Amino acid sequence: MSIDHGPVEYIRRTQQYYQALGYGEPYQWAAFDTVPFHYPGKAITECKVGIVTTAAPYQPDHGDQGPGAPYNAAAKFFSVYRLPIKPRPDLRISHIAIDRDHTTAEDPGSYLPIDALKSAHELGRIGDISEYIYGLPTNRSQTRTTQVDCQDLLKFVQIDNVDIVLLVPNCPVCHQSVSLASRTLEQAGVLTVILGCAKDIVEHVGVPRFLFSDFPLGNSAGIPGDKHCQQDLVSRALELVETAKEPRTTQQSPYRWPFAENWKADYANPDRLSSEEIRERRAAFESAKAIAKTSRKSQGDAQT
Secondary structure: OOOOOOOOOHHHHHHHHHHHOOOOOOOOOOOOOOOOOOOOOOOHHHOEEEEEEOOEEOOOOOOOOOOOOOOOHHHOOOOOEEEEOOOOOOEEOOOOOOOOOOOOOOOHHHOOOHHHHHHHHHOOOOOEEOOEEEEOOOOOOHHHHHHHHHHHHHHHHHHOOOOEEEEEOOOHHHHHHHHHHHHHHHHOOOEEEEEEOOHHHHHHHOOOEEEEOOOOOOOOOOOOOOHHHHHHHHHHHHHHHHHOOOOOEEEEOOOOOOOOOOHHHHOOOHHHOOHHHHHHHHHHHHHHHHHHHHHHHHHHHHHO
């Protein structure tokens, strides 16, 4: 019989991991005493709903980004994007620190709930779906995320008259980024729900509404291959908009990860790494930072 020790403490785990790799002061995660919160001004069946994702548009000239791909810093994006939802955009998650030991990203429905939201619309659960999907960069700089990315996202959402936003993060920093975005959107009167897997990070920041699924990172929208789970999570997120009475409302989904039972002990766990593996990961991390820096500069030049 397996023992569930509760949600992974990603803040503590990542601090220990990077200290083991030889980095100094631990990263300071965002935290707020107060949280913006609004009640629905109309029935959910009359609302337009949009999706915010940290998945990246596929770039065919930037290396392997397919299912099971290793971490690919060259595939990162650094500015908010707004893409038509039809035809379906090709969005991948090879550029971020998902749980690669237990997540292949073969089923986009596990990290991008487009089909699940369409199902909710077809059932009359919501009034409409935004014509666009919104991409939020994964950025360790809280200042950049709050002052630039969140403001750009808000402009797009307001232009498109979106009433409710479902925010779907993937890696640890993604969870912080969408939490900051949730706060910005809610403050402006746009109702928000985060569907995520890093409970401690989201609650540490402080958000209006959070639907927590105890799955490996990279599966915030549901169990891969399980359409019922994916559709139910969207339904529960929409219900949370209706039922939440106060900010910092967290609801845990009833689903359990049906695959490997040891996944919680594996992610970024320095106790499971040899000295050689730690050196290799330090070198890989430094290489990835250099690649990302070059990619950021090239994308910045392309936008000027």
